Amino acid sequence: MFLAARDRTRGEAAVAEFAAAGLDVEFLGLDVTDDASVAAAADAVKSVAGRLDVLINNAGILGPHAATSETCPDDLRKLFETNVFGPIRVTRAFLPLLRRAEQPRIVMVSSGMGSIATITDPIWAEQLPPVLGYPTTKAALNMLTVMYARELRGMQVNAIDPGYTATDLNGHSGFQAVTEGTDAVVAMATTGPDGPTGTFADRNGTAPW
Template sequence: MTTTTIALVTGANKGLGRETARRLAVSGWHVFLAARDEALGSSAAAELSADGAQVSYIPLDVTSQDSADAAAGIVRAAAGRLDVLINNAAVAGPDAHPADTRAADLRAVFDTNVFGPIRVITAFLPLLRAAANPRIVMVSSGMGSIATTTDPRWKDLVRPTLGYPATKAALNMLTTQYALALGDIRVNAVDPGYTATDLNGHSGFQSLREGTDAIVELAGIGPDGPTGGFFDRNGPVPW
């Protein structure tokens, strides 16, 4: 008997999250599409379910532990476990020059991009541990790679800012530490690449499908798959 894989994708009403939910659902998984906006989340789930795929909207604001705990309660009641958690929800943060950026300007971006995944993992950890092959995918960015951002080849291509790159670098470190601490769960980070989304004003040169290739691949690894790694659609990438 085949058991349906249960997955949850945060920030999934649009962009990379929505495309990830779509691809996983059409492969036969039951996907919980998590979003903080009920109207947008419900609409996205309804559209993705139109052809018979299993996509269920679930309210989740990653800036609230109460919201994350409530979402876990919904999944617990509906499925009893969670096989795959994809921490995708993120905001761009301030675009100001570092010299013009104050600590207070960064609180919101850190609250979503760094503390958000911690809240969600805390809430869903018991459900992940109830799965036979639990996986966590952190949707990071090449902008969080110190090796990439200090590579002279990329100099002047992206304007320096403090918020988004710092939060993604922090998310990468969270990935390594969760992977070391949670030996029963495969935890990996993904760089989607420069993909056309609202986050960059659709200036990215990759399609949503290309941007979700690595997310989908890491979501589907077996118990002998990698953990504590950083990957894009072509393979491992430098921290």
């Protein structure tokens, strides 16, 4: 098992926690916005394991909190580079290793904020911030999931919504613990050969696109 992170210090600290829990995890330096970093990470996995059974595209940032009408294209370039182009870059680099697996799976960590059905539901009208960037990138990630699933017939490609989980991303304001937020990720990462592909789900089941 590999744990990838841009920050080596924090990544290795997380690996140490896994090791203390009895899990065999290896740190992998990876910046999803950098071609060379992604290629080096793929080469490292190839040299150690020779294949990759599951790829979890989890990297994501929030971006600016400016009102939609006040947001400029330049405000969103870094956001799209991480949340949209990052998964494309990583998936493309690791596909050769996934194709060597018996049952390859790709999990895209999306968000309910990328769901058009959720965003337009009056119930959530006052609950979700009216920002342009983050919801748009997650909606794009959902479409990436569908398009990869259509082409990669021998793989299971799914998107999940972890729910509002307390992490650094939201200043630990989420009402779910990390163990709850990872339920859907683990479920998709460990699904059997007859499991779904091209779907969007959360810890309670199917989520609306």
